[in-house]
Amino acid sequence: MIKLINRLSITQKLTLSFLLVILVGSLLLSLPITHYANAPQTHYLDHLFNVISMVCVTGLSVFAVGDVYNGLGQVISMALMQIGGLGLVTLLAISSFAIRRRMNLKESNLLQSALGKDDSYRLKDYLFNVYKITFGIEAIAALILMIDFVPRFGWGHGIFNSIFLAISAFCNAGFDNLGGNSLKSFVVNPLVNLTIAFLIFAGGLGFAVWMDLFRALKKYLTDKPIRRRVFKKSLSIQSKLVLTTTAIVLLAGTLMTWYTEAGNPDTIGRYNIFQQILISFFQTVTMRTAGFATISYTATDSSTNVLYMIQMIMGGAPGGTAGGVKLVVVALLFLLFKAELQGQDHVIYHNRIIASKTIKQTLTILIFFFTVLISAYIILLDLEPNLDPTALLFEAVSAIATVGVSMDLTAKLSVSGRVVIMILMFIGRVGPITVLLSLMQKKSKSVRYASTELTLG
Incomplete structure (x- = not known):
């Protein structure tokens, strides 16, 4: 062991x-x-x-x-x-x-x-x-x-x-x-x-x-x-x-x-x-x-x-007792949006360039967080057809963000619904990036590929 x-x-x-x-x-x-x-x-x-x-x-x-x-x-x-x-x-x-x-x-x-x-x-x-x-x-x-x-x-x-x-x-x-x-x-x-x-x-x-x-x-x-x-x-x-x-x-x-x-x-x-x-x-x-x-x-x-x-x-700040995607992620997302609007090559805060690795981790956390949240919400809608959809979404967000507020719904959930909420709470506390890395821990290969450009709109 x-x-x-x-x-x-x-x-x-x-x-x-x-x-x-x-x-x-x-x-x-x-x-x-x-x-x-x-x-x-x-x-x-x-x-x-x-x-x-x-x-x-x-x-x-x-x-x-x-x-x-x-x-x-x-x-x-x-x-x-x-x-x-x-x-x-x-x-x-x-x-x-x-x-x-x-x-x-x-x-x-x-x-x-x-x-x-x-x-x-x-x-x-x-x-x-x-x-x-x-x-x-x-x-x-x-x-x-x-x-x-x-x-x-x-x-x-x-x-x-x-x-x-x-x-x-x-x-x-x-x-x-x-x-x-x-x-x-x-x-x-x-x-x-x-x-x-x-x-x-x-x-x-x-x-x-x-x-x-x-x-x-x-x-x-x-x-x-x-x-x-x-x-x-x-x-x-x-x-x-x-x-x-x-x-x-x-x-x-x-x-x-x-x-x-x-x-x-x-x-x-x-x-x-x-x-x-x-x-x-x-x-x-x-x-x-x-x-x-x-x-x-x-x-x-x-x-x-x-x-x-x-x-x-x-949520709150990293390295504390709070959950959510964390305020630093939210702030970096805003700074990234601002940099793109201003045509800047880098994300800058207080005359410092934010590392591209940090920006990638920010986007990874957001994608994983919302993927889990939306998937869980769809499952809850299927498992709890008699409960208010808005209250279910409120419950799911509260769980994955480790907040704990409720629209008086928790006790009304079925066993299956509670299991979904428990999984969301666990992922939210351990952290989306930690859970993702624990499931997909692999050594990265240092291979360089040719670059290309795509049209976004």
Whole structure:
């Protein structure tokens, strides 16, 4: 078995690590010891679906976590979401470093791929910083949530619920243990909304960007003469691209949601302008692969749901806990379009030429992503003829983008329909390019062919 595993490629090992966690987690959460005594009757497939959703940090669920899983089950759920967000490979690696065991070259390459890091420089320090950022942000956010939750639920449940939500939100998992209404009871609660929104933003920003920001902040505090240009000089091209694209998506998404829903009394129409903006902002943030909801998406306008599906597909930044095609891919697609319109030979950002290999990978990810999504949607239409086609598309996009929002459809799916959604969640979390490479890993042949030109229109 060990020899067989050693023969697998890096991408295949990453895929296998997620499958292993899913198998163990589903077996644990299907045990009666993890359920309430009076919990509704469930089957292994129900727990498998939930565990895939947890490990793939999606949020779709066939039943509410707080209705079935007891304290032990919810602790296991938190562990699965944390492992899903950070990856089993990073957990094993930090354990090895903790016991002072040196990693060989193959293990280093595997860890580097799991972290989404371009090089192996100071890999150990990078990994420890990832965990420091994760646990630090989760701890601070949990303490803030306790301000509201402890008076509301009491000390025990207030602290536990705060920790559960902090882990789930930072990992962009979208699960809560408050019942079947997600965060609808907190629709205009600024403390809960803004704290959860920050956690989602933090997890989806990417660890490399956070480390860039911390380095820039440190330089800003120590090098007074260059404070005005420190962030411009210190941030990498990728960090600038991620932060700029994130700001545009959040601002545009908030304004467009407010515009399409302001007159809808079933969503935000009955609230004042400040509450409307808060609700619109939260939905825009959560659509970047988080899965929490403060309004019902069965009540939102059709145009709003189309907007949400576009946001889900965009996702968050690479190297974080978010899903989707990733914002860098979206930004590069726009830059490619801009370069073609301007007649440029290269894609340029901040006076830097984007490598052609990166552009090819961008197009490959998009083609594979939409091929899987459209194929799965067609299958769902065939398997679920009695369900709303728009709601099915919303569910499929939510699954492959690892968002976890739903038009109240998940529990209505047949067994076959749930299997399709589970496959989409898995592909979405492991990553389209990782899945594609794990299935088609072959050595490329260095053969040069004659070039030709084609007419496109």
